[in-house]
């Protein structure tokens with residue numbers, strides 16, 4: 001089927017490493033909205049290594065239980081990039097895209113809100129056009145969207161097992 | 177709930193190895209904002225009278241600005257304060273980058289470090305977990321190399337590090353603290369080294385709250401947009417390749433030689449090619465859309481970044497070209513030395529050698545090439561080796577230690593601190609006041625809101641003022657500017673008010689955390705800064721929930737200004753220390769300069785000796801200062817404010833400033 005796809009393009013050459021995108025993402029997802037800032041809660045992070053001139057904004061894609069085997073290093077224009085520098089997976093190999101308090105995954109939701117935003121917040125904050133927003137019609141397979149709650153639960157299930165989580169939820173339900 | 181600030185100070189005692197998280201009083205924030213304002217109070221309260229800056233009792237304070245960590249853009253300047261061993265006075269030091277915001281996210285508004293570690297250590301702050309860790313394996317390592325090694329050791333890519341290099345470890349007075357491609361110079365480097373603190377690494381993952389979320393965020397989106405589009409903020413030198421200004425107007429070598437026709441189109445092309453053939457990127461600081469830092473990888477050297485005039489100082493000290501600076505900057509930044517004063521100290525030694533005051537005995541195997549010489553001296557300075565041990569104390573002290581007439585060659589310091597190498601004809605009165613009375617030591621940290629020069633035609637002036645109206649505190653500044661024809665010809669009243677406004681914006685920036693390139697330093701060029709006295713109150717109010725208006729914020733500046741002066745008065749600074757370099761202007765008139773100084777002291781509510789009177793202090797809620805001054809005899813309570821008409825007080829014996 002044809003569907004409108006919302007995309008954020010990343011131009012590494014234009015990034016100045018300011019991390020305004022992180023600031024804005026975390027503020028947007030704060031409750032109440034914009035009431036606090038905390039880049040470590042952001043769903044976009046700028047992987048930075050100044051001596052290597054590496055500035056890579058990556059957005060959290062999906063939660064995964066297991067880390068991949070990929071530890072390849074790519075050299076681009078004399079700069080070394082690990083495979084992880086480009087990867088948005090919320091994986092156990094690194095302390096990224098996990099809520100600093102709960103450890104639950106933080107996935108980019110394209111700032112979906114009601115009413116919708118003109119542009120995702122990270123794009124609005126990026127004045128240098130390292131991040132740009134576009135909407136395109138594309139032939140895609142319908143994907144099943146998982147909510148943030150479901151993702152969080154999934155990660156807890158992975159950590160503690162389904163039975164334990166089910167029991168706790170049941171217990172909690174009965175307590176009220 | 178505390179908004180914008182965390183409400184906590186991290187107290188670190190390196191002697192006892194003790195770390196404490198101490199809650200602070202929100203009333204203090206309302207009075208002094210944060211950053212340098214509160215740091216000045218801590219120094220005033222806790223530095224014992226007559227303390228040697230290189231003693232464990234000295235404090236080294238890393239402060240966040242009040243609005244660090246909020247959505248407010250270009251608010252990231254970390255302030256580092258201490259008592260400087262070079263000047264004996266309060267050191268004023270700032271760095272851009274990411275350190276302050278990270279500290280705030282770790283849950284602290286500032287770190288106050290006292291004592292001295294038994295051996296080299298570094299501080300690792302991970303939210304509530306704070307460790308003093310061994311750093312003996314980092315001894316002698318470069319500043320950025322240290323950051324990298326700590327990152328690997330802690331296995332954490334997201335830390336922010338501030339470190340000293342070899343120069344700081346060796347307590348070189350011109351040593352800087354380095355963070356990314358930003359440096360904090362003018363005093364704290366040697367104190368950090370003296371405390372045997374190699375580095376501070378921070379990782380913070382806590383929320384920073386703001387009082388009025390929606391309004392503030394919306395305002396910040398607009399401000400950011402304005403900043404990104406405006407040529408009136410940020411460092412224009414990052415992309416303007418015509419640098420005739422510094423090369424034709426500033427003095428080369430030991431702040432001595434003008435080359436008025438140095439710049440040429442051919443030279444500009446060559447330098448532009450050097451730069452763009454080797455520039456990887458223009459980087460910026462936390463939450464700022466500007467790109468002031470040129471990141472260069474020069475073949476055979478570590479990648480480095482520089483800002484502004486920082487690229488000129490080495491080759492201008494050595495009478496070389498830009499490629500010379502590019503070759504030396506990476507190394508100098510790893511050593512961690514201030515690129516303003518260090519090349520001057522080296523060029524001073526070259527002059528002494530040529531004058532026969534320093535000889536081959538002092539400078540064994542001294543090369544003949546001017547560039548090799550500066551490099552040779554840099555290596556000696558950072559190691560405090562031979563003559564380097566003298567030069568490492570800065571030009572003023574080195575001159576006195578070398579003796580044999582070397583004092584005459586120290587011609588460009590004020591308050592024992594190297595000034596920018598500017599030598600002009602006729603005196604510009606506000607500049608006289610700023611250089612004489614400023615306590616941030618470098619003119620770039622004092623000037624900035626009022627233009628340096630008048631515009632030639634009334635039409636140009638009117639156009640400028642039109643745009644400028646938004647940022648000026650009062651209509652009188654428009655009048656001053658419109659009526660201003662010749663640089664040296666400006667009224668006393670205007671000179672006082674201009675100095676005050678210029679200073680006000682810096683004092684506010686350095687307490688709130690704004691970058692001067694969007695605020696205090698930049699208004700003089702173009703007149704269209706994004707932060708100014710007319711919008712700062714609202715921004716601070718929205719973020720903190722405290723009610724500030726223009727008058728209250730202006731009074732806050734006066735309070736902080738007088739508190740900083742109080743710290744220095746307590747350190748012994750007096751009127752006779754307030755002298756610009758004697759050759760800063762060719763045409764001087766001692767009598768009218770001293771008269772202007774009297775007028776300015778009076779305008780500020782200070783005595784003839786430059787000390788705030790009891791009334792002045794009390795009217796600014798600085799009763800604790802006047803009490804202290806009365807007790808220690810600095811004030812008697814009967815003082816009147818200075819005025820050119822008042823009979824000169826008996827020439828009491830004046831104590832010299834600093835140690």
Ligand code: SF4
Pocket residue numbers: 024025028042043044059060107108109110111120121122123
């Ligand atoms: S699109 Fe929205 S949720 Fe995704 S990274 Fe950007 S700001 Fe965050």
Ligand code: SF4
Pocket residue numbers: 014015016017018019020021022046057125126127128129130131
């Ligand atoms: S806001 Fe843009 S320029 Fe800044 S770090 Fe993010 S992607 Fe890079």
Ligand code: SF4
Pocket residue numbers: 250251252272273409410411459460461462464465466467468469691692693694
């Ligand atoms: S204006 Fe330049 S120096 Fe200032 S914060 Fe922005 S990038 Fe840094």
